[in-house]
Amino acid sequence: MKHSRLPLLTTILVLVFFYLPIVILIVNSFNAARFGGTWGGFSLKWYAKLFAAREIWHAFRNTMIIAVSATALATVIGTCAAFALHRYHGKLQKLHYTLIYTPLVVPEILMGMSLLLFFVALRMQLGLFTIFLAHVTFCISYVTMVVLARLQDFDFAIVEAAMDLGANWWTTLWRVLVPLLAPGIAAGALLAFTLSVDDFVISFFVAGPGSTTLPIRIYSMIKFGATPLINALSALLLVATFLIVWLTQHLLHKEKA
Amino acid sequence: MGEFLEFDNVSKSFGTVRAVDAVSLRIKRGEFFSLLGPSGCGKTTLLRMLGGFEKPDCGRIFLDGNDITDLPPNRRQVNTIFQNYALFPHLSVWENIAFGLRVAKRPRHEIQDEVARMLKLIRMEEHAHKRPDQISGGQKQRVAIARALINKPSVLLLDEPLAALDLKLRQHMLLELDIIHDQVGITFLYVTHDQGEAMSLSDRIAVMHNGKVEQLGTPGEIYEAPRSSFVAAFIGDTNFFEGTVREIISQDYSRLAIDGFPDVVVFNDKNMRCGDAVYFSVRPEKFRISREKRALDDKHNVIAATVEDIIYLGSHTKYWVRAGEYRLAINRQHVRFLLDEQPIRWKDDVWIWWHADDGYMLERYSESDENLMQVPPEAIGENGTDTPSGDAR
Numbered sequence: 251m252k253h254s255r256l257p258l259l260t261t262i263l264v265l266v267f268f269y270l271p272i273v274i275l276i277v278n279s280f281n282a283a284r285f286g287g288t289w290g291g292f293s294l295k296w297y298a299k300l301f302a303a304r305e306i307w308h309a310f311r312n313t314m315i316i317a318v319s320a321t322a323l324a325t326v327i328g329t330c331a332a333f334a335l336h337r338y339h340g341k342l343q344k345l346h347y348t349l350i351y352t353p354l355v356v357p358e359i360l361m362g363m364s365l366l367l368f369f370v371a372l373r374m375q376l377g378l379f380t381i382f383l384a385h386v387t388f389c390i391s392y393v394t395m396v397v398l399a400r401l402q403d404f405d406f407a408i409v410e411a412a413m414d415l416g417a418n419w420w421t422t423l424w425r426v427l428v429p430l431l432a433p434g435i436a437a438g439a440l441l442a443f444t445l446s447v448d449d450f451v452i453s454f455f456v457a458g459p460g461s462t463t464l465p466i467r468i469y470s471m472i473k474f475g476a477t478p479l480i481n482a483l484s485a486l487l488l489v490a491t492f493l494i495v496w497l498t499q500h501l502l503h504k505e506k507a
Numbered sequence: 508m509g510e511f512l513e514f515d516n517v518s519k520s521f522g523t524v525r526a527v528d529a530v531s532l533r534i535k536r537g538e539f540f541s542l543l544g545p546s547g548c549g550k551t552t553l554l555r556m557l558g559g560f561e562k563p564d565c566g567r568i569f570l571d572g573n574d575i576t577d578l579p580p581n582r583r584q585v586n587t588i589f590q591n592y593a594l595f596p597h598l599s600v601w602e603n604i605a606f607g608l609r610v611a612k613r614p615r616h617e618i619q620d621e622v623a624r625m626l627k628l629i630r631m632e633e634h635a636h637k638r639p640d641q642i643s644g645g646q647k648q649r650v651a652i653a654r655a656l657i658n659k660p661s662v663l664l665l666d667e668p669l670a671a672l673d674l675k676l677r678q679h680m681l682l683e684l685d686i687i688h689d690q691v692g693i694t695f696l697y698v699t700h701d702q703g704e705a706m707s708l709s710d711r712i713a714v715m716h717n718g719k720v721e722q723l724g725t726p727g728e729i730y731e732a733p734r735s736s737f738v739a740a741f742i743g744d745t746n747f748f749e750g751t752v753r754e755i756i757s758q759d760y761s762r763l764a765i766d767g768f769p770d771v772v773v774f775n776d777k778n779m780r781c782g783d784a785v786y787f788s789v790r791p792e793k794f795r796i797s798r799e800k801r802a803l804d805d806k807h808n809v810i811a812a813t814v815e816d817i818i819y820l821g822s823h824t825k826y827w828v829r830a831g832e833y834r835l836a837i838n839r840q841h842v843r844f845l846l847d848e849q850p851i852r853w854k855d856d857v858w859i860w861w862h863a864d865d866g867y868m869l870e871r872y873s874e875s876d877e878n879l880m881q882v883p884p885e886a887i888g889e890n891g892t893d894t895p896s897g898d899a900r
Binding site: 410411413 | 558559560579580581585586587589590591593594595596597606607610611654655658
């Protein structure tokens with residue numbers, strides 16, 4: 251029997267389409283030449299320069315502060331929202347679900363604009379705090395969706411079983427609910443974290459002086475011509491993102507054992 | 508002894524549906540008590556109120572003289588076997604069983620001793636380290652039992668515990684439950700829709716229908732003397748007739764007129780009067796069937812019939828016969844089946860008879876029972892076994 255070559259060909263083309271730019275970027279980050287067009291030999295000098303660049307580290311620090319704090323708050327609120335959506339049903343919950351779901355589909359630029367107008371109207375000083383609030387806003391939706399998906403196949407009879415066996419609410423929460431839902435909650439948190447680190451559009455709108463995040467910094471650097479520094483930085487970010495995404499998938503697909 | 512667990516006039520509604528309607532029950536210490544009824548009859552709600560997962564709208568629940576109506580589940584001396592076992596998937600068999608004692612912060616050596624004892628009781632010592640997804644359905648069931656029993660509850664609640672098992676395993680677990688009940692000696696409250704399970708295990712059964720207890724009694728009483736047409740139809744197979752009382756023959760016997768059927772003599776334990784409209788029921792195994800007419804006393808009803816169907820069922824044969832306007836089910840045990848000199852064949856003219864004491868009269872059924880009575884008896888039992896009648900005798 252002769253196998254068709256078409257599926258293999260398609261797969262290769264898709265992979266090339268997806269990953270070739272990334273591969274070029276990574277290769278270039280090790281390119282000693284200043285411009286990507288020529289290969290000037292293997293070098294780690296861009297990485298060395300990157301580690302010396304103050305303003306990049308400042309932006310990185312901002313990004314991390316925002317990502318960690320926004321993820322923490324969004325995870326708590328998002329998990330609670332998921333519980334509420336799963337346990338109670340009513341007209342109000344339908345509205346709740348729509349409200350949670352909408353940020354996932356609303357164009358980012360719209361969210362950025364509206365948040366900016368909102369903060370200005372409230373006369374809030376644009377800065378780390380406004381970025382933090384903006385990130386919490388959209389991260390909640392993602393955390394809720396991920397945790398809600400885990401709750402769909404969660405058997406609440408085991409909560410009753412725990413109470414039946416003498417556990418109070420607190421014990422049930424820590425011995426049964428949290429261990430069983432931890433993978434889902436962690437996956438939601440990691441997703442929120444990646445999104446927060448990644449976010450450019452919304453952050454761009456609500457950032458103020460001194461609160462530049464990494465994506466904004468990269469954008470402003472690239473405006474004045476691509477520096478190989480960015481290749482190195484992007485390569486590192488890529489590795490970190492891949493790790494986090496892989497971990498998320500791993501947690502989501504892990505058997506509920 | 509005496510009353511140990513008491514439901515006093517307990518009601519519970521969900522929206523407009525009255526799930527449990529003013530139920531009062533008294534259950535004795537150490538009793539194996541079953542709540543039996545079709546789905547939606549309120550039996551599970553009653554059990555969940557005892558477990559503390561639902562609050563009654565009104566009425567009180569007493570356990571050993573104490574009012575437990577308002578106690579949360581974790582402060583009641585009862586433990587539940589859930590329908591799908593509800594084992595903790597992230598804990599091993601050993602940890603599942605130890606859960607109750609660990610929550611109660613009991614000393615380590617005591618937990619170890621008790622869990623070991625329980626593992627032995629359910630014969631699962633070699634599976635202690637496994638997780639629930641690595642053991643079979645029957646084993647999960649046994650772990651759920653051990654997990655509930657280790658807390659030494661006063662009452663063990665079982666919510667359709669065998670429903671998720673296949674027939675063979677179900678029969679095996681029935682025996683196992685019976686043995687465990689004998690060993691631990693505590694009160695079992697068992698909820699099921701399967702009359703076979705309830706019949707074979709229980710000391711007493713409460714048959715529930717539309718949120719009410721239709722009849723309370725031993726399996727024998729419920730089978731032999733159902734108090735309502737619902738109970739008669741729900742428990743085992745039976746043949747129903749509509750009739751009116753034509754004549755009171757003596758203090759104990761009366762004669763019924765049935766449309767499209769000869770008059771029958773029936774034991775009158777309900778103090779019916781002349782002209783009363785009644786339902787009359789005879790179980791399939793109470794009929795005798797033969798090709799020859801027997802000379803019998805006037806306490807017997809002897810009626811001519813024609814065989815319409817013969818279903819061979821191994822331990823017995825089921826005959827469907829036409830008598831008057833009625834199609835009747837008759838069960839006949841096999842004695843010398845192959846050597847039967849004159850086997851009854853399809854379309855044979857036969858005589859059927861039964862003693863007046865073997866039929867009983869019932870009051871008129873309510874509207875909601877109607878479809879139950881029209882369904883052929885086989886379709887009612889969901890368990891696939893044909894002979895619930897065998898359990899009662």
